[in-house]
Amino acid sequence: MIRIAIAGCRRGHAFIPILKDAGFTLVGAMDPNPDRLSTFAQSAGLSPTACFDNYEALLSLRPDAVLLASPMPNHTPQAIAALDRGIHVLSEVPAVVSFGQCVRLRDAVRSSKASYMMAENAIYTREAMMIGAMSKAGLFGDLYYAEGEYLHDVRSSVVDDAGQFTWRKRWQMDRRGATYATHAIAPPLVWMNDRVVELSAVGTGSHVDDRFNGDDTCVMTCKTGGGRTFVVRTDLRSPRPARTAYYQLQGTTGCYEAAQSPQGHARVAMNECREWTRLSKFEREYLPKCWRDHRRAIRQSKHGGADFFTLLAFAEVCHGAPSPVDVYTALDWTLPGLISEVSIQRGGQPVQVPSPRTAELDDAAALDAGNTLIT
């Protein structure tokens, strides 16, 4: 069993029931909010001596791995502190909140003995894994177009029990652009085996809630390294039912559309593409076997099993497997959101997305200059 510690006990709480099945023993938890910490400790059966209000104390337990479920701006500094001590990191999304953090995180991963994985659970849903298998089998032909959406009114999480704004106001609501985009971006990029190299973004501005300055909706039109077109929409506050896993994929011989609503059905069209077939008809052949092997853990997992498969993949990383969402992939999926902000500031001009594998990333650090939100 891998000894794991969790920082951030709200989102972190979701992982408690699935840790054991994925191969982890919980050794400690940390949250500055004492109520959150004690609720977590009770659910997890964790002794008070393993619970902390500060991160350094959590790391002093010398766990094998940490799961970072803390607010967005804490992910990078907490990941670096763990990596510097040789502790494996599973970081919630997004990986970073600034270009400077991209460089610091990449450098920390490069010089650490430990491994890094971003916890992008959208690639581990039942549907995402099926579409991945079908794309790989060539059922849609050569892929040339995709759409991704994440529409989720999170305004109820912007104010805490004491009536104070949480981190979400500053980092998700007041910034322009796509401030929480990895769930919309990652699955199509996995299916197309591609990365975004350039995008232009437009934002609606703020219409629905005068407490916030950023965009209600942001749309990014992206070009990928493989020459594909990819349209991404994010929205964290428009009044509407949530739609957090909507995607489209088009290839030369087939296409896929996710369900429009919980009552709807995902569908695919192939060959002549004249009529739709429910995606569920292809489960027998294309649903990966792991979905049959782990039924109990899937039932206990949030996000329809996706959290469990994220954790299971991380267990393999801790045992020496290559990270499926290593720091380069994590930045490939996080950087478009940061670049959308730059494009909007430039009136929607196309802006190159730096490659995290090259010195382009170091040059991009200058883009933080003048952004008053970045500290």
Ligand SMILES: NC(=O)c1ccc[n+]([C@@H]2O[C@H](COP(=O)([O-])OP(=O)(O)OC[C@H]3O[C@@H](n4cnc5c(N)ncnc54)[C@H](O)[C@@H]3O)[C@@H](O)[C@H]2O)c1
């Ligand atoms: N992948 C997913 O499906 C998913 C779902 C929800 C949240 N998230 C991510 O998880 C993270 C947490 O989101 P949330 O919804 O729990 O937010 P939240 O605001 O509801 O809770 C944040 C928690 O972190 C604690 N905290 C504050 N500062 C901290 C620090 N320095 N170290 C550790 N904990 C700290 C707070 O006291 C609070 O308990 C965010 O980065 C969010 O983007 C991901």
